[in-house]
Amino acid sequence: MNEHIRPAITTLGLMIALTGLAYPLAMTGLGQALMPEQANSSLLSRDEHVVGSAIVGQAFDAPGYLHPRPSAVDYDAAAAGASNLAPTSASLLADQAERAEAFRTENGASRVPVDAVTTSGSGLDPHISPQNAAAQVGRIAQARGVAEPEIQRLIAQHVEPRWLGIFGEPRVNVLLTNLALDAAFPLAPTAPSS
Amino acid sequence: MPTSYLVLILYCAATVGLAMLLAGYMHRVFSGERVWLSPILGPVERGCLAAAGPAATRPQGWAAYAMAVLMFNLAGFVFLYAVLRLQGALTWNPEAIGPMSPDLAFNTAISFVTNTNWQAYSGEVQLSYLAQMVGLTVQNFVSAATGMAVAVAVIRGFVAGGDGRVGNFWTDLVRATLYVLLPISILAAIVLIWQGVPQSLGAYIRATTLEGASQVIAQGPAASQIAIKQLGTNGGGFFGVNSAHPLENPTILSNMVQSVLILLIPVSFCFLFGRMVGDRRQGWAVFAAMGALFVAGLLLIHGFEQAGNPMLTEATGISGANMEGKEVRFGATLSALWAQATTAASNGSVNAMHDSFMPLSGLVMLLNMQIGEVIFGGVGAGFYGMLLYIVLAVFLAGLMVGRTPEYLGKKIEGREVTLAVLAFLSMPLGILIFGALSAVVPAGLAAVQDAGPHGLSEILYAYSSATGNNGSAFGGFGAAAPFHTTLQGIAMLLGRYAIIVPMLAVAGSLATKRAAPATAGTFPTHGPLFVILLIVTVLILGALTFFPALVLGPIAEHVSMLGGQSF
Numbered sequence: 001m002n003e004h005i006r007p008a009i010t011t012l013g014l015m016i017a018l019t020g021l022a023y024p025l026a027m028t029g030l031g032q033a034l035m036p037e038q039a040n041s042s043l044l045s046r047d048e049h050v051v052g053s054a055i056v057g058q059a060f061d062a063p064g065y066l067h068p069r070p071s072a073v074d075y076d077a078a079a080a081g082a083s084n085l086a087p088t089s090a091s092l093l094a095d096q097a098e099r100a101e102a103f104r105t106e107n108g109a110s111r112v113p114v115d116a117v118t119t120s121g122s123g124l125d126p127h128i129s130p131q132n133a134a135a136q137v138g139r140i141a142q143a144r145g146v147a148e149p150e151i152q153r154l155i156a157q158h159v160e161p162r163w164l165g166i167f168g169e170p171r172v173n174v175l176l177t178n179l180a181l182d183a184a185f186p187l188a189p190t191a192p193s194s
Numbered sequence: 195m196p197t198s199y200l201v202l203i204l205y206c207a208a209t210v211g212l213a214m215l216l217a218g219y220m221h222r223v224f225s226g227e228r229v230w231l232s233p234i235l236g237p238v239e240r241g242c243l244a245a246a247g248p249a250a251t252r253p254q255g256w257a258a259y260a261m262a263v264l265m266f267n268l269a270g271f272v273f274l275y276a277v278l279r280l281q282g283a284l285t286w287n288p289e290a291i292g293p294m295s296p297d298l299a300f301n302t303a304i305s306f307v308t309n310t311n312w313q314a315y316s317g318e319v320q321l322s323y324l325a326q327m328v329g330l331t332v333q334n335f336v337s338a339a340t341g342m343a344v345a346v347a348v349i350r351g352f353v354a355g356g357d358g359r360v361g362n363f364w365t366d367l368v369r370a371t372l373y374v375l376l377p378i379s380i381l382a383a384i385v386l387i388w389q390g391v392p393q394s395l396g397a398y399i400r401a402t403t404l405e406g407a408s409q410v411i412a413q414g415p416a417a418s419q420i421a422i423k424q425l426g427t428n429g430g431g432f433f434g435v436n437s438a439h440p441l442e443n444p445t446i447l448s449n450m451v452q453s454v455l456i457l458l459i460p461v462s463f464c465f466l467f468g469r470m471v472g473d474r475r476q477g478w479a480v481f482a483a484m485g486a487l488f489v490a491g492l493l494l495i496h497g498f499e500q501a502g503n504p505m506l507t508e509a510t511g512i513s514g515a516n517m518e519g520k521e522v523r524f525g526a527t528l529s530a531l532w533a534q535a536t537t538a539a540s541n542g543s544v545n546a547m548h549d550s551f552m553p554l555s556g557l558v559m560l561l562n563m564q565i566g567e568v569i570f571g572g573v574g575a576g577f578y579g580m581l582l583y584i585v586l587a588v589f590l591a592g593l594m595v596g597r598t599p600e601y602l603g604k605k606i607e608g609r610e611v612t613l614a615v616l617a618f619l620s621m622p623l624g625i626l627i628f629g630a631l632s633a634v635v636p637a638g639l640a641a642v643q644d645a646g647p648h649g650l651s652e653i654l655y656a657y658s659s660a661t662g663n664n665g666s667a668f669g670g671f672g673a674a675a676p677f678h679t680t681l682q683g684i685a686m687l688l689g690r691y692a693i694i695v696p697m698l699a700v701a702g703s704l705a706t707k708r709a710a711p712a713t714a715g716t717f718p719t720h721g722p723l724f725v726i727l728l729i730v731t732v733l734i735l736g737a738l739t740f741f742p743a744l745v746l747g748p749i750a751e752h753v754s755m756l757g758g759q760s761f
Binding site for chain 2: 003012014016027028031050061062078081086088114117129166168178
């Protein structure tokens with residue numbers, strides 16, 4: 001047994017130096033030097049203020065914005081999380097029915113897409129489905145005082161296709177689209193309350 | 195949906211193709227031959243082994259090899275536990291995160307040393323950057339390298355010509371880390387950073403959202419850890435919600451890269467085995483058995499998730515795939531693919547929340563873990579786990595025809611079968627006994643979130659995951675309670691070392707035997723008959739052990755769901 005003590009300690013020490021320090025620090029140096037934007041969480045700024053990350057979802061309630069999916073953690077990026085409820089959970093089904101009703105009322109939509117009533121795994125899903133976005137066009141157009149086709153066109157430009165045409169799902173990034181909406185059709189300084 | 199089947203086929207083809215390439219490379223690495231990285235890594239390898247002393251290169255018998263594994267893992271446990279307890283006082287802690295509690299540090303240290311990477315904590319809240327790098331990233335590498343080393347040693351036992359030697363643990367460990375894990379991790383980390391996974395040492399960023407709310411955007415040395423987390427079938431996320439977190443898995447490309455990495459080395463071990471035993475058909479036979487079980491599970495989970503939740507349709511009129519706990523960019527297809535890969539491979543990372551999958555998808559995931567993580571399984575661990583079933587399968591075949599069973603020319607006798615059964619028993623012990631205890635003790639039951647049969651599934655999942663060294667969870671289960679952190683810690687130790695030690699003993703026993711030449715009476719172990727026998731052995735021994743518990747959990751939940759009963 002004693003014969004194993006020296007190799008155990010030296011090997012562990014060397015592995016710590018190599019895989020716990022040299023490797024992550026080299027990757028950090030490389031990332032910061034070559035891809036600083038991505039390596040620092042893809043931050044987005046507007047008027048010199050950080051407004052979020054291009055890949056992290058955030059909450060939107062105002063009628064002039066595209067709304068994200070429901071979130072089990074209310075888009076608190078410091079405490080990402082899911083409902084973790086079973087498909088047979090009565091409380092989950094009640095929540096989903098309530099969200100469906102709210103979505104219909106808010107958007108005057110008859111068809112409710114499934115991503116509009118379900119919470120994501122992270123609670124920070126930056127995307128919604130193109131069907132979900134399309135259902136919100138009327139509300140956004142009205143709030144911004146713009147014709148529906150203009151909003152429709154802007155959202156269509158923000159639909160991201162499947163990767164290589166087959167992998168993943170088509171989607172709309174909510175924050176990027178809302179930034180584009182603000183740029184193209186500015187809201188009145190004080191947004192009207194719904 | 196034909197597109198989604200095309201996705202599954204392309205994924206499988208890419209993974210198997212890369213795994214075959216890697217197998218040839220690994221064969222040269224573990225034989226000590228020169229590879230194209232030798233000019234750079236050779237000096238590092240020799241330096242490491244020289245520093246470790248003469249014991250690091252001398253050939254070992256099974257007992258010395260096993261003792262070296264245990265000593266190295268013990269040293270790793272002590273160091274990691276210390277880092278987790280002391281992180282508050284150490285550097286690279288911009289968020290001023292305090293020490294982990296003793297029971298949680300115990301659980302986490304065991305979890306990472308045993309390659310389980312069960313997370314009863316949330317990384318962005320409870321770990322400093324130093325603890326993530328020097329603590330967890332290191333164990334991500336060396337627990338994977340330990341598994342690979344043990345598997346290579348066990349395979350050597352089937353080939354060795356009678357001297358009882360199975361190789362040297364320190365040499366295998368250093369080679370696995372330097373030549374296999376490190377280079378692939380570097381490549382993967384670069385791709386992940388490019389795709390948007392953070393890699394920094396800076397403090398979290400406070401953003402003000404368009405609607406004026408404040409939002410904390412996490413940072414950290416994430417990409418370097420996520421690369422090895424997937425490659426080494428570790429699965430412990432940098433962030434609490436693992437690869438469902440948009441910063442841990444931002445794009446579809448990052449998702450596909452991570453999905454392939456989950457199975458790359460485990461699949462590769464089948465072909466490595468074929469090369470090491472000098473008969474590639476033997477490797478293909480094991481691959482065929484594992485592959486058939488993998489594809490069956492994949493098609494089931496994919497089908498259930500695509501079909502969606504009938505109770506949701508009933509309640510709201512909405513139809514569509516089951517999207518609760520899933521991200522829009524991945525949808526049901528890539529979430530189902532990941533769920534199957536991660537539970538088959540003992541990886542345990544998630545890109546969607548398993549607790550919210552359909553009941554029978556949960557059943558498949560549970561079975562993947564309960565049969566002992568042998569559908570490719572953890573790096574190395576899956577393969578020596580399958581060798582356990584192979585020993586039992588040839589034993590059963592021998593009983594049927596009344597001949598002394600043989601595998602690769604080596605006689606499988608009482609000692610090997612006893613040891614294999616002993617190793618097998620750790621799964622029912624950890625899952626059924628510990629699970630039953632949790633289901634009756636109030637401190638255990640308190641962790642259950644969902645009412646009805648799903649509550650039992652949550653307990654079963656937690657103990658299947660811990661004993662199978664998987665690390666994924668039904669997230670509603672309150673695993674951070676001291677009762678479970680302690681019991682789960684024991685289950686993880688059991689599922690790791692109560693299989694490693696007996697399997698090394700099997701190898702040691704076989705290594706003392708000479709291979710007999712095949713005769714007309716030898717049962718061929720490379721043909722379809724053997725593949726079917728192996729699958730049936732896995733299903734009968736593994737699945738039937740857990741069937742009663744599964745009936746009360748996921749199957750009862752499914753039947754209730756069809757009857758319109760919610761809980």
